[in-house]
Amino acid sequence: MSNSIYDFRASRLNGEEEQLEVYRGKVLLIVNTASECGFTPQYAGLETLYRNLGVRGLVVLGFPCNQFGAQEPGDAAAIGQFCQANFGVSFPMFAKIDVNGDNAHPLYNYLKHEAAGLLGTEAIKWNFTKFLVDRNGQVVERYAPATKPEELTPAIEALL
Known part of the structure; x- marks a missing residue:
C-alpha cells in the first residue's frame, strides 16, 4: 500500500498522464463526479471552493465515474x-475511472482504505463522495455525496 497520495498517477480529461506529486503541498478535495446525477449541481459549489480557496492552496480534483446509475455516459x-x-469548471478534471470493483483506479483503492465509509465499509456508495487530503498527502476525511461542498469550508480552512 502506498504512503501518500503523491505515489499515484492518473490521466487528465485530455489524455495526458499526471503524477499527483504535482499537488504536493496543496490541500486536495478529490471527488468522483457525474454529469447526470441529482448531485451534479455540486459542481457549482466545488468550483466556488476552488476559486475562493485556491489562492490559499486548495485544489479540487474531479474524477468522472459511470458506475452509479450510468450517470456519466x-x-x-x-x-x-x-x-x-x-458550471464553468476550471479545476482539474481527470479521465473517467471506476472507483469500485476489480477495475477500480489504484488512487481510489488507496482513498477508500485510508478513509472508510459508514460502519467501516470501503466501497464508494454514489457520485460526489469527497475525500479531503492535507498538504502532506494524507487522507483526513471522507464525506458523503449529500454533503454540500460549502459545508466543507471550515474543514478545508483548518488545513490551509
Whole structure:
C-alpha cells in the first residue's frame, strides 16, 4: 500500500498522464463526479471552493465515474464540455475511472482504505463522495455525496 497520495498517477480529461506529486503541498478535495446525477449541481459549489480557496492552496480534483446509475455516459470531450458550459469548471478534471470493483483506479483503492465509509465499509456508495487530503498527502476525511461542498469550508480552512 502506498504512503501518500503523491505515489499515484492518473490521466487528465485530455489524455495526458499526471503524477499527483504535482499537488504536493496543496490541500486536495478529490471527488468522483457525474454529469447526470441529482448531485451534479455540486459542481457549482466545488468550483466556488476552488476559486475562493485556491489562492490559499486548495485544489479540487474531479474524477468522472459511470458506475452509479450510468450517470456519466459521455466521453472525455462530452464531460469537459458539460462541466465548462454548465458550471464553468476550471479545476482539474481527470479521465473517467471506476472507483469500485476489480477495475477500480489504484488512487481510489488507496482513498477508500485510508478513509472508510459508514460502519467501516470501503466501497464508494454514489457520485460526489469527497475525500479531503492535507498538504502532506494524507487522507483526513471522507464525506458523503449529500454533503454540500460549502459545508466543507471550515474543514478545508483548518488545513490551509
